[in-house]
Amino acid sequence: MDLEAVRTFVAVVDSGQFQKAAADLSITQQAVSKRVAALERDLGVRLFTRTPRGAEPTVDGQAFLPHARELLRVAERAAASVRTGRRPLRVDVINSRGAASGLMRGFHRAHPGIDLDVVMLFDIDAALAALRSGTVDASFRAVAVPGRPLPDDIESVRVLDEPLQLLTGPAHALAGARSLTVAQLAGHRIWMPGIVPGTEWAAYYDDLVAEFGLTIEASGPNFGSDALLDTVADTPALATFMGEYTRLVWPAGHGLRRIPVTGPTPVYPHSLLWHRDNPHPALTTLRAHLTAGPAGHGAAGTWVPDWVAPR
Template sequence: MDLDTVRTFVAAADAGQFQEAAAELAVTQQAVSKRIATLERTLGVRLFTRTARGAELTIDGQAFLPHARELLRVAERATASVRTGRRPLRVDVINSRGAATGLMRGFHRAHPEIDLDVVMLLDGVETAVAAVRSGAIDASFRAVAMPGRPLPEDIESVRVLDEPLQLLTGPAHALAGARSVTLAQLAGHRIWMPGIVPGTEWAAYYDDLVAEFGLTIEATGPNFGSDALLDTVADTPALATFMSEQTRLVWPAGHGLRRIPVTGPTPVYPHSLLWHRDNPHPALTTLRAHLAATPARHDAAGTWVPDWVLPR
């Protein structure tokens, strides 16, 4: 059903005259008559009776009027739901325990008036880019760009946080008592990271870390999530894992896990915000300004990132 014909019917019913309805809608009286005739053909009933005083609703017209008003209200609500600035800002944070979630929580505290829809796309940067380009999300936190896979020209990015990695060990691990460890000291130790997904930007990051410093990172076995990872590391003296500094973890007191800073240099994971350059959502501008004012620790002395990571 054409909403213009419904809108014209309501205007004519309220005015009682086609001429006044035409003036209100800024169309000709002939256009009003044609729209009403089209609606009557669609419905198969007469809606108005012409009188000397104008146009009066028929019984069918009176029955249809409240429904016509509701159709227009529903159409307005539907339009408002996607009108720029009216719908929630939709942002991908990859997972609920990482640094990107912390950044978005800080943004929400600073701007509680902005509606947010936080999602978690677990695949790599290409999935995130496709979602940004299609409009499924407004922005995504990623490490960009993977070797040989530059970002499309319509995708903008800004590096927002360099997050140090830490070594996580159980109480019986050989390095559990260390206040810090160097990357050279980690050579020969088994680092287990079953959450690494081949082809993702974080897989590329750890591949370069292994190649640069001669580490042994194993991604074997099913990924049962962080709780199972913590259980295994706590019970297995031969295994350790890397954990980002701001990853939020809770484990049973009996696990005795240790989070140990890594130095010489400190590997940092580079988080960037991605968005489409033509995205008009005003809250996206607010988010970018908020992140620009957040300390990011870019390229700090004594840190390492792969050479493919985009600069600030």
């Protein structure tokens, strides 16, 4: 559909006159008439009735008007989405309940005037491709996978180390503990069906298993966090890892326990990644916001894999 014809139709409705619409659009009255006539041919209906006072929309014109306005709003949003300095800041987070989403909510509260688009890409390869193409402006990731360093044109800064907690049902052997050492988890089944080989989080948990002799099972389909919580609540032999800042809600009858892990505390390293040539003006504001407070990583008594960048 010709958007200029739609824009002209809306202008005639708003002004009530073809001549006034022509002046508002800085075109001739003949051009207004031609655009309206072309739109009427496309739609197969008459849109206006000529009156002594000017032009009034027909019943069909009245029905088409709200859709015409929405077409113009969508077109404006589409154009604004790619205008440098005007489109929203696009940020990739791993999931909607995790620590990265919490960081972005905090950023939005601190800077409500900055438009945001929050997206969720699958893994670091998808994130890097999106950063390099400009599809997203920033991404929260664990920085790298062993043997696959970041490309030279991608910058990163480590912004948060998220402590892992053990999540158990009420009948689990460890459910009554106020805290647990990593050594105490050895021999217990830790179920994490969301682990996908080749991802940065799979590399993290592979190293965690190798370092502390844990048993992590990724068997079975991943039906999402609600199904995971249901299974852990009902299965005394299973537990799972959750980040301390992961937002979870479960039915009161589940009786789930979130237990801190110490000695050392495994932490998941969240870093912000961006392309070094990205021109979005809000990207600098986001980096400054995330790094303004005390260092959120590298605390004594914590553990991360050797491949995690210290910066």
